[in-house]
Amino acid sequence: MSNAEQIEYWNSKVGEIWVQMQERMDAALTPVTAALLAAADPQAGETVLDIGCGAGETTLAVDAVVGEGGHAIGLDISEPLLARARERAEALQSEAEFLAADASQWADERGFDLILSRFGVMFFADPQAAFTHIHSLAAPGGRLVFACWQPATRNQWATLPLTALAHLLPPLPPSDPLAPGPFAFADAARVATVLENAGWHDVTCHSLPFAMLVGSGADPIADAVSFNLKIGPAARIVRDAGIGDAARPVLAEALRPYLKGDRVELPGAVWLVTARA
Ligand SMILES: C[S@@+](CC[C@H](N)C(=O)[O-])C[C@H]1O[C@@H](n2cnc3c(N)ncnc32)[C@H](O)[C@@H]1O
Numbered sequence: 001m002s003n004a005e006q007i008e009y010w011n012s013k014v015g016e017i018w019v020q021m022q023e024r025m026d027a028a029l030t031p032v033t034a035a036l037l038a039a040a041d042p043q044a045g046e047t048v049l050d051i052g053c054g055a056g057e058t059t060l061a062v063d064a065v066v067g068e069g070g071h072a073i074g075l076d077i078s079e080p081l082l083a084r085a086r087e088r089a090e091a092l093q094s095e096a097e098f099l100a101a102d103a104s105q106w107a108d109e110r111g112f113d114l115i116l117s118r119f120g121v122m123f124f125a126d127p128q129a130a131f132t133h134i135h136s137l138a139a140p141g142g143r144l145v146f147a148c149w150q151p152a153t154r155n156q157w158a159t160l161p162l163t164a165l166a167h168l169l170p171p172l173p174p175s176d177p178l179a180p181g182p183f184a185f186a187d188a189a190r191v192a193t194v195l196e197n198a199g200w201h202d203v204t205c206h207s208l209p210f211a212m213l214v215g216s217g218a219d220p221i222a223d224a225v226s227f228n229l230k231i232g233p234a235a236r237i238v239r240d241a242g243i244g245d246a247a248r249p250v251l252a253e254a255l256r257p258y259l260k261g262d263r264v265e266l267p268g269a270v271w272l273v274t275a276r277a
Pocket of ligand 1: 003006010025051052053054055056057075076077078081101102103104117118119120121123124
């Protein structure tokens with residue numbers, strides 16, 4: 001099965017929006033990044049592969065730890081995001097390498113000590129085949145550590161905008177919960193089965209609830225509204241329906257209860273998945 005649809009998607013305007021939103025996404029996901037890196041526990045001298053590395057936040061963090069004796073590679077299918085990652089590497093004088101490739105097909109012989117991903121592994125057309133291939137990239141005993149979203153019902157950053165705007169939108173068509181997309185790995189039992197059938201051992205799925213920062217600065221509510229209209233499940237639907245102006249005040253009201261001090265935070269929940277080759 002081909003990932004062509006996802007390759008087109010992440011190279012469309014969406015890739016450029018993610019580039020614009022890079023700093024804000026990295027801020028929003030800080031608790032996930034910290035937990036992911038703690039679970040991954042990279043060591044000096046290790047070879048590390050970051051799958052669906054996007055703008056490179058986790059690849060760059062790992063590269064700083066593995067040092068000159070090690071090597072970190074970020075793989076992604078999105079040219080705009082890879083360009084941003086390379087820019088950041090240059091600015092940091094990082095040796096991290098960023099390659100354009102579909103992780104379900106990219107071949108390499110070196111045997112990675114650690115394969116990690118922050119939300120980059122839920123987009124494969126055939127997850128079983130993809131994780132079987134990714135297993136072939138790991139060194140014997142190599143670690144796999146990734147973060148993926150729990151069900152949307154536990155991720156209010158995704159559901160709140162759609163619920164608040166429902167009366168302004170046409171009825172949403174039913175969607176396939178297993179189709180490639182942010183919530184494709186929401187079912188931890190399915191993730192474990194996919195990984196075990198792909199040859200991975202010692203699979204664990206650890207639940208990580210966290211508060212996702214969606215608004216801050218001088219006007220945190222306006223900031224949160226603009227965040228929700230740029231990224232996440234509501235953004236594309238609102239764009240396609242052409243209701244951006246009507247959506248703003250409605251979203252502002254829905255987000256107000258989540259303002260604490262100068263931050264708007266919405267509940268999120270992630271699976272931190274670990275396994276061994
Ligand atoms: C939700 S974004 C996460 C990006 C980054 N890891 C982060 O946390 O900011 C998902 C990323 O996975 C990438 N991706 C999707 N399918 C892929 C595939 N088959 N091979 C490599 N990367 C893929 C996308 O291009 C996108 O950059």
